Amino acid sequence: MTKKSGKKSGLERRSGCPLNASVEMLGDRWSLLIIRDMMLRGFRSYKEFMECYEGIATNILADRLRKLIEYGIIAAEPDPQDGRKVNYVLTRKGMDLAPVLTEMVLWAAGHEETGNQQLVQLMRADKTKFLADIRARWERTQAAAGK
Amino acid sequence: MTKKSGKKSGLERRSGCPLNASVEMLGDRWSLLIIRDMMLRGFRSYKEFMECYEGIATNILADRLRKLIEYGIIAAEPDPQDGRKVNYVLTRKGMDLAPVLTEMVLWAAGHEETGNQQLVQLMRADKTKFLADIRARWERTQAAAGK
DNA sequence: AATATCACTTGCTAATTGCAAGCGATAATC
DNA sequence: GATTATCGCTTGCAATTAGCAAGTGATATT
Numbered sequence: 001m002t003k004k005s006g007k008k009s010g011l012e013r014r015s016g017c018p019l020n021a022s023v024e025m026l027g028d029r030w031s032l033l034i035i036r037d038m039m040l041r042g043f044r045s046y047k048e049f050m051e052c053y054e055g056i057a058t059n060i061l062a063d064r065l066r067k068l069i070e071y072g073i074i075a076a077e078p079d080p081q082d083g084r085k086v087n088y089v090l091t092r093k094g095m096d097l098a099p100v101l102t103e104m105v106l107w108a109a110g111h112e113e114t115g116n117q118q119l120v121q122l123m124r125a126d127k128t129k130f131l132a133d134i135r136a137r138w139e140r141t142q143a144a145a146g147k
Numbered sequence: 148m149t150k151k152s153g154k155k156s157g158l159e160r161r162s163g164c165p166l167n168a169s170v171e172m173l174g175d176r177w178s179l180l181i182i183r184d185m186m187l188r189g190f191r192s193y194k195e196f197m198e199c200y201e202g203i204a205t206n207i208l209a210d211r212l213r214k215l216i217e218y219g220i221i222a223a224e225p226d227p228q229d230g231r232k233v234n235y236v237l238t239r240k241g242m243d244l245a246p247v248l249t250e251m252v253l254w255a256a257g258h259e260e261t262g263n264q265q266l267v268q269l270m271r272a273d274k275t276k277f278l279a280d281i282r283a284r285w286e287r288t289q290a291a292a293g294k
Numbered sequence: 295a296a297t298a299t300c301a302c303t304t305g306c307t308a309a310t311t312g313c314a315a316g317c318g319a320t321a322a323t324c
Numbered sequence: 325g326a327t328t329a330t331c332g333c334t335t336g337c338a339a340t341t342a343g344c345a346a347g348t349g350a351t352a353t354t
Binding site for chain 2: 024028093101104105107110
């Protein structure tokens with residue numbers, strides 16, 4: 001497919017409510033998991049997402065990456081070492097989702113039986129510090145890329 | 148309609164990650180909007196959800212309400228005044244989603260053109276107070292119901 | 295030159311969503 | 325007390341979306 005135009009682009013909103021805007025960009029079964037893996041596990045390539053996922057289909061992954069780029073949440077840059085590779089990186093807008101992810105993790109951890117208690121402990125111990133730390137790490141990657 | 152059994156129940160998880168748990172319960176285009184309207188606008192009945200929505204279909208609304216009940220996020224109680232009505236109320240688990248909704252609103256408001264700036268101002272001015280206030284209001288409804 | 299890897303795309307099927315209409319129970323009206 | 329209205333759904337069906345398997349083209353490795 002890869003339509004250049006037409007295709008309704010999905011940028012019209014059902015309403016002006018900010019929550020609705022978030023839901024329209026992130027309200028599906030995969031987008032936030034992709035962002036999680038970029039933010040917390042440092043994933044950058046298509047292959048990493050494919051291998052380590054809860055089992056996403058190739059076409060769905062491609063579609064979600066495209067939409068996240070369209071929304072300005074992530075960006076794609078060619079790998080300087082390997083011409084076949086594309087590196088996906090979080091934009092500032094994407095990084096700003098850290099508090100959303102954090103609250104979703106804490107909510108689920110508080111009400112469901114879940115794993116990754118190590119991460120949950122970190123968040124619970126000092127949420128502000130946790131957020132500052134992952135942001136600082138992101139700022140460093142930005143600096144390294146000469147942004 | 149209140150299935151006794153069968154129907155796979157959707158309680159098996161793709162992974163133990165707490166974010167995945169949240170996404171599996173809330174990652175669709177409607178659930179969080181229903182919760183928003185219960186939390187912030189005081190909606191309680193099927194009809195209110197239908198009329199005031201971004202345009203949800205009847206079968207989808209019924210399905211989402213059923214799932215939210217299944218997850219323990221909301222509860223249904225018959226209206227004492229009108230035998231036709233059902234009142235949907237947030238459980239504590241549902242109320243605990245307030246920080247998630249707040250962060251999603253703030254994120255969208257910070258990065259997109261959105262409406263309801265009044266709500267956004269309230270959240271920005273003092274997030275802690277905002278959360279305390281809506282929780283206090285919920286506690287009062289619980290007390291009123293003799294819980 | 296042959297083979298492997300990477301990031302997709304394509305084709306097909308299954309599941310989900312959305313719209314319109316209908317339905318049973320309760321409530322209000324005549 | 326019979327009729328009509330309202331409420332909270334369910335059903336049927338078309339359209340969209342998700343998911344699996346296989347294939348493709350560009351680069352990289354051997």
